[in-house]
Amino acid sequence: MSDPLDRPARPDYARINGWDRDYPSFKAPDIPTYVGTSVSFARQPVVTDAQELSKLEADVAIIGAPFDDAVSYRPGARFGPRAIRQATYTRGDYSLQLDIEPFKHLRVVDAGDADIVPAWLDRGHAMVFRKVLEVASTGAIPIIFGGDHSITWPSASAIAQVRAPGSIGIVHFDAHADTADEDWGVLAGHGTPMRRLIESGAVKGRNFVQVGLRGYWPPFEVFEWMREHGLRWHFMKEIEERGAEAVIDDALAEALDGPDAIYLSLDIDVIDPGMAPGTGTPEPGGMLTREVLRAIRRIVGKVELAAMDIVEVSPPYDQADITAAAAHRAALECISALAVKKRDGGTVRFERGAADASHTASPPAAAATR
Ligand SMILES: [Mn+2]
DSSP: OOOOOOOOOOOHHHHHTTSSSOOOOTTTTSSSTSSSOOOGGOOOBBBBOOOHHHTTTOOOEEEOOOOOOOOOSSGGGGHHHHHHOOOOOSSOOOBTTTOOOHHHHHEEEEEEEOOOTTOOHHHHHHHHHHHHHHHHHHTTTEEEEEESSSHHHHHHHHHHHHTTTOOOEEEOOSOOOOOOOOOTTTTTTTTTHHHHHHTSSOOOGGGEEEEESSSSSSSSHHHHHHHHTTTTEEHHHHHHOOHHHHHHHHHHHTTTTTTTEEEEEEEEEGGGGGTOBBBOOOSOOOOHHHHHHHHHHHHHHHHHHHEEEOOOOOGGOOOOTTTHHHHHHHHHHHHHHHHHHHHHTTTOHHHHHHGGOOOOOOOOOOOOOO
């Protein structure tokens, strides 16, 4: 039948070009990491509700702490959680290092971000505390993406509260000790969180162990305070002389001298700025990315992990996502090491945390206004 308006027949370009065949369709979580409107860590399910998290009995929960109101130099770490979540070309289904398919053994969820708004330092810390407390109370092991390093104060405080004060040791990778009393009069700056944790009793000084310190900060008096409070630390020059393996072994023994679990705090600036330029206070002469990833596998494989944070990734200063990718892999190596532990019959979740969750007062939600 001819077209009464005498239009030419509509061509079928799908047929002409061979696009009319049957193609498989792909849906999340099986789509490429750069496709889709939302980004969760390793395409794991987003579960922000604590009750749902409890029901799921998640082993590991990613938490974002997009907060950088406490920095002393270059800002930008507030963009860290988002950058870390998306800095990967693969979901990470199989670890070549550990010969494990981590997500087959572990239930990993992305618990979303703490309820942060800009320019409100104390509120930001309160929200990080509440979010980590809420998640850790379900028994899941939190991996927190900073954010500047000040978030370790509320974050590790929450873990100490769930597990009991003094029950955790901290292994702290950093170019800087972060044990200053104050930054220009501010007690909550990112140069001070470790002192606050020790002063408040959340962690004992003697179980606070630092690895990778170097450069020209903090000043001499701060090390005096650290000595008085029993902190132990391993300078970068010790790693140069003895190698990372030997130093990590010592750090673990020191951190576990009393406590039964470790909170691992990774300031990405422990890595040399040549390999991790996207950070706020770069200090030349640091560890290799591969040394840090190996250290994470070894530590998590050996000890009970209470939580981990990965902080000070500042995407505006990054180049080609180098730093965000290192941070992403730090989380993935931690998860893979936990998966090995679970496969081999060990426990990952903090079951007492889940059992005690009903006794841990659920903090009120943020008030809508000041
Ligand atoms: Mn730090």
